Amino acid sequence: MQRDSRSNASDSCNRNADGGTETLHSELVIVGFGYSVIPLVRELQREGRRFVVISDGESVWEQLERADRLDFDLVSSAHSSLFSFELVKQRKVSDSYLTAREFLEHQRALRRTYAPETLVRDRVVEIQNHSDHSLVLTRDGRRFHAKHVVVATAFKRELMGVLSEFDFDATSGKTVVINTSGDSGNMIAAKLIPRDNRVIMLTNGMLTLDKLVRVLGKDYTLDQLEYHNVRQHLEVLLSVQY
């Protein structure tokens, strides 16, 4: 992270001596330090890249914890819920189904492992995009000038309202159409069915494939399925039926 050369602010302060807001410069700013950015942060750290992460508040799984809604088991297995690099690390791990609480603890452990030194605890309130840079503004008055901005705040996940606030106890004898699948859809169905509701699952037929594939006695993860890794086995791979 570089400071604006026009600024004379001290290292611990984000305001100029005249009270104006100092601008911090970074090639890359990532907004949100939740589950989805872990692989990106890990790669950046591995390559020694400079970046800033700004994050504040709860992840979607912590919102569920606060709402006391972590009382369900995942229906996607460890092989499809964990990142493929974790599967490689624990290659001997047998497939299993985590509880929602175990999955949250797992996310927290990853965040502890990969917490960047440049993690800023603040809330982004505005991003101004210009032709060659963006300005990221925070609640506490910080300003970041960045060439690239990655927004990973799960802000489009409107389903969270249903998951954490819907009054399942007040719903019985209804027909409910669930327009989502995976762990969220199953969590909702598991709460509605015992309360005598009729559940219709609407799906586009997408399947979450396991991320670990065994070909001729060798394990490949999806991020390893590149031509140079599998060319000897390509014909076999292409003939594997999933």
Ligand SMILES: Cc1cc2nc3c(=O)[nH]c(=O)nc-3n(C[C@H](O)[C@H](O)[C@H](O)COP(=O)(O)OP(=O)(O)OC[C@H]3O[C@@H](n4cnc5c(N)ncnc54)[C@H](O)[C@@H]3O)c2cc1C
């Ligand atoms: C019950 C359930 C089941 C799910 N099932 C599946 C599934 O089967 N398959 C699948 O692919 N996905 C599934 N998901 C979705 C997936 O797990 C989550 O979407 C994923 O954990 C989100 O990761 P994220 O990094 O985008 O967001 P989060 O982990 O929520 O992290 C976002 C971070 O950004 C921070 N933040 C938010 N706004 C700001 C801001 N303005 N400024 C600064 N920081 C901010 C938050 O505090 C948080 O720390 C499921 C989610 C739930 C809750």
